[in-house]
Amino acid sequence: MRIRPRLEEKIVRAALRLLTLLTVAILLLIVGFILKKGLPAVSWKFITSNPVDMGRGGGIFSTIIGTLALTLVAVVIAAPVGIGTAVYLTEFTWENKITRVIRFGAECLAGIPSIIFGLFGFILFVDKLKFGWSILSGGLSLAFMLLPTIIRTSEEAIRCVPADYRQVSFSLGSTKWQTVTRVVLPSAIPGIITGIILSIGRSIGETAVVIFTAGSALRLPTSLFSSSRTMAVHFYILAREGISMSNAYGTAAVLIIAILAINLATYYLLNKFIRKYS
Amino acid sequence: MKTISIKVRDFSHSFGPKRTLKSISLDIYKNEILGIIGPSGSGKSTFLCALNRLNDLVRGSTEEGLIELDGEDIYGPGVSVVELRRKIGMVFATPVPLPRSIFENVVFGSRMAGLKNRRKLGELARESLEKAGLWEEVKDRLDLSALKLSGGQQQRLCIARILALKPEFILLDEPSSGLDPISTMKIEDSLRALKDEYTIILVTNNTKQAARVADRTAFFLGGELVEIGATEMIFRAPSDPRTDDYISGRFG
Amino acid sequence: MTKIERNERLTRLALLVVAFSAVSVLAIITIFIFSEGLPIMFKYGFKAFLVGRDWYPTEKSFGLLPMIIGSMMVTAGALALAVPFGLACAVFLAEFSSKRARTIVKPVIELLAGIPSVVYGFIGMVILVPLIREKLGGPGLSVLAASIILGIMVLPTIISISIDSFLAVPKTYREGSIAMGATRWQSVRMVVFPAARSGVIASIILGMGRAVGETMAVIMIAGNSIDIPRSILSPVRTLTSNIALEMGYASGEHRQALFATGVILFVIIMILNTVANMTSSRRRG
Numbered sequence: 001m002r003i004r005p006r007l008e009e010k011i012v013r014a015a016l017r018l019l020t021l022l023t024v025a026i027l028l029l030i031v032g033f034i035l036k037k038g039l040p041a042v043s044w045k046f047i048t049s050n051p052v053d054m055g056r057g058g059g060i061f062s063t064i065i066g067t068l069a070l071t072l073v074a075v076v077i078a079a080p081v082g083i084g085t086a087v088y089l090t091e092f093t094w095e096n097k098i099t100r101v102i103r104f105g106a107e108c109l110a111g112i113p114s115i116i117f118g119l120f121g122f123i124l125f126v127d128k129l130k131f132g133w134s135i136l137s138g139g140l141s142l143a144f145m146l147l148p149t150i151i152r153t154s155e156e157a158i159r160c161v162p163a164d165y166r167q168v169s170f171s172l173g174s175t176k177w178q179t180v181t182r183v184v185l186p187s188a189i190p191g192i193i194t195g196i197i198l199s200i201g202r203s204i205g206e207t208a209v210v211i212f213t214a215g216s217a218l219r220l221p222t223s224l225f226s227s228s229r230t231m232a233v234h235f236y237i238l239a240r241e242g243i244s245m246s247n248a249y250g251t252a253a254v255l256i257i258a259i260l261a262i263n264l265a266t267y268y269l270l271n272k273f274i275r276k277y278s
Numbered sequence: 279m280k281t282i283s284i285k286v287r288d289f290s291h292s293f294g295p296k297r298t299l300k301s302i303s304l305d306i307y308k309n310e311i312l313g314i315i316g317p318s319g320s321g322k323s324t325f326l327c328a329l330n331r332l333n334d335l336v337r338g339s340t341e342e343g344l345i346e347l348d349g350e351d352i353y354g355p356g357v358s359v360v361e362l363r364r365k366i367g368m369v370f371a372t373p374v375p376l377p378r379s380i381f382e383n384v385v386f387g388s389r390m391a392g393l394k395n396r397r398k399l400g401e402l403a404r405e406s407l408e409k410a411g412l413w414e415e416v417k418d419r420l421d422l423s424a425l426k427l428s429g430g431q432q433q434r435l436c437i438a439r440i441l442a443l444k445p446e447f448i449l450l451d452e453p454s455s456g457l458d459p460i461s462t463m464k465i466e467d468s469l470r471a472l473k474d475e476y477t478i479i480l481v482t483n484n485t486k487q488a489a490r491v492a493d494r495t496a497f498f499l500g501g502e503l504v505e506i507g508a509t510e511m512i513f514r515a516p517s518d519p520r521t522d523d524y525i526s527g528r529f530g
Numbered sequence: 531m532t533k534i535e536r537n538e539r540l541t542r543l544a545l546l547v548v549a550f551s552a553v554s555v556l557a558i559i560t561i562f563i564f565s566e567g568l569p570i571m572f573k574y575g576f577k578a579f580l581v582g583r584d585w586y587p588t589e590k591s592f593g594l595l596p597m598i599i600g601s602m603m604v605t606a607g608a609l610a611l612a613v614p615f616g617l618a619c620a621v622f623l624a625e626f627s628s629k630r631a632r633t634i635v636k637p638v639i640e641l642l643a644g645i646p647s648v649v650y651g652f653i654g655m656v657i658l659v660p661l662i663r664e665k666l667g668g669p670g671l672s673v674l675a676a677s678i679i680l681g682i683m684v685l686p687t688i689i690s691i692s693i694d695s696f697l698a699v700p701k702t703y704r705e706g707s708i709a710m711g712a713t714r715w716q717s718v719r720m721v722v723f724p725a726a727r728s729g730v731i732a733s734i735i736l737g738m739g740r741a742v743g744e745t746m747a748v749i750m751i752a753g754n755s756i757d758i759p760r761s762i763l764s765p766v767r768t769l770t771s772n773i774a775l776e777m778g779y780a781s782g783e784h785r786q787a788l789f790a791t792g793v794i795l796f797v798i799i800m801i802l803n804t805v806a807n808m809t810s811s812r813r814r815g
Contacts, residue, residue, distance in 0.1 A: 115745040172364075208745045
């Protein structure tokens with residue numbers, strides 16, 4: 001049976017619209033569900049007090065600190081290395097075999113499952129280097145995981161800077177370094193920062209790496225060598241062990257809000273920068 | 279008596295296997311406006327970029343022969359390319375303002391050269407914008423983004439930008455190709471005024487422009503210098519038939 | 531050479547060192563995983579790992595076949611869900627909706643890609659698993675549950691990249707087709723889709739990689755049994771959850787066997803990555 005093209009078009013459009021709405025609805029419902037169940041548990045006290053009785057009571061303050069500490073360590077390590085690598089690849093080398101290898105390596109790293117980073121971090125940092133379950137081990141492992149993403153987004157941002165800008169800068173008597181730092185990087189900053197912020201979002205929600213490298217101590221961490229629990233790990237343990245469903249929902253709600261806030265901030269910053277520079 | 283500022287002797291250039299300039303020899307005199315005409319692909323822009331060593335930025339760029347500026351071989355060892363490029367300012371066909379304010383654009387090169395004093399930079403900016411004929415139009419809005427200027431204004435900004443470096447030479451690569459006749463006229467007027475202080479080399483696809491503005495004109499074809507001489511001579515009585523053909527529009 | 535130009539040389543060197551260390555990270559990880567995992571695979575034979583059906587690591591039985599099958603089933607299931615829905619969304623958003631709708635919906639979808647996997651797993655745990663148990667039987671913790679949740683997790687990836695691929699097709703392609711009397715849908719089917727094919731395939735392969743690599747969500751809803759799953763309602767363990775579940779207390783050869791699991795996982799991902807690279811770069815030329 002041959003359907004007339006116009007009719008086919010109408011049917012297809014309707015079907016596609018339906019599927020799209022369904023998909024978006026599912027995704028939104030998931031967020032909505034967590035927030036609905038979790039927000040009641042969230043209060044100022046929840047955020048500022050430490051977990052009590054393995055998490056059955058109290059709040060999530062120490063996990064918030066743990067999350068922040070781990071993310072900080074990871075970004076402080078991964079960002080300079082990642083941006084530096086991207087700068088080197090785009091500005092200081094001609095495209096050749098070496099750069100292709102480096103880029104391929106970075107892309108492969110990007111696809112490696114987080115559990116492998118957890119495995120690696122566990123054996124190298126926790127065990128062999130004797131850092132133990134600590135923010136240091138966790139931060140380093142996370143940094144390894146974030147590195148390829150930061151390299152890739154930074155590289156793209158740098159490539160987007162028009163070649164004309166570089167040419168003009170050189171013709172005005174700038175050195176390579178001046179051109180890179182005063183012309184290329186400033187124009188690439190919005191893209192680079194977006195990449196870093198997105199990486200932060202990823203590391204906040206990351207569990208598999210963290211649980212095997214930073215451990216799951218509930219106490220407030222006191223040093224880089226303290227073991228610490230992140231919000232995501234706390235949530236996972238509460239949920240899986242069935243310790244406290246309401247606190248689990250609460251933790252998830254805070255987690256999701258944090259991540260959504262970070263993503264929104266990224267979009268906002270990006271738009272603002274784009275407007276400023278054009 | 280005319281002083282020779284730039285001596286070019288048997289200068290050849292290639293991008294990888296592709297030969298772009300074949301054994302160019304000419305002199306450029308101080309404070310003249312030299313026009314370079316010729317069809318696309320004849321090496322005019324490449325020649326210009328050889329003078330300020332901008333070709334060095336392209337992978338596979340090689341050159342032979344001599345270019346001497348004020349007695350010094352610009353491709354010699356120990357030559358500071360950075361200083362060379364400050365001496366030789368270049369204006370491109372499409373104006374490329376940097377994504378900054380007008381003021382920051384004008385003083386960009388000077389800042390890179392190490393000038394930091396805000397007052398001095400301010401004076402420099404005013405001086406350069408006046409010489410480029412843009413001061414009156416922007417004096418009240420120096421902090422405005424340079425991207426908001428019109429094409430003609432942007433081009434004059436680019437001229438001001440290089441004037442701020444107090445160069446000896448100004449190279450222009452088809453500076454008015456995208457501009458309307460009035461902006462073109464303004465730029466040509468500026469060039470006539472500027473030649474007292476600078477030596478100007480102007481590449482143009484528009485032979486009439488060369489006839490209007492240049493003291494001497496050179497005709498490039500296929501990477502070779504076909505002939506060079508006083509503009510009137512080139513246009514009225516060229517020695518080479520190829521020059522005659524190009525100028526009268528039989529090809530190009 | 532001026533002083534500045536001499537400093538340039540140094541900075542270039544410094545950046546080279548930095549770039550090099552970034553690369554070494556990949557090398558270190560690869561070497562590590564393989565150096566810990568390969569020896570035991572050689573000792574007991576690759577067959578024992580790849581084809582063996584019994585995973586009793588404390589008794590020297592390292593059969594990973596159930597986990598390999600588990601990973602494959604769950605991934606296939608996830609794609610079976612994510613590809614149709616994802617492509618439908620991508621086509622609709624790229625070809626049949628206004629730019630305005632796109633600027634709202636696409637970021638929303640990308641936002642949702644940022645939701646942590648543990649949250650997805652949790653949703654699976656409290657809503658999906660009981661639902662399956664009630665309506666379809668079995669323990670609820672199953673291949674089906676994992677496939678559905680993984681499918682949802684992978685959706686944003688497929689949608690986002692596919693939309694970009696569709697949008698990258700030059701307008702002239704569509705215009706030419708419509709000028710010849712085709713409807714929008716016919717243009718999409720016969721002109722745009724083939725042109726965007728490599729990007730779409732790359733997005734699917736990327737999604738596949740994500741599904742294969744997912745750990746936490748799977749642990750929460752797949753049941754983690756070490757038997758080969760008999761149906762989609764059976765519980766299942768994937769390669770990733772195998773590592774995560776036992777790493778905390780494994781030692782000696784048991785631990786090495788987990789590294790061997792990692793090796794297999796690594797190889798699978800590398801293959802997927804290379805294929806993805808080849809499909810997208812063949813297009814870009």
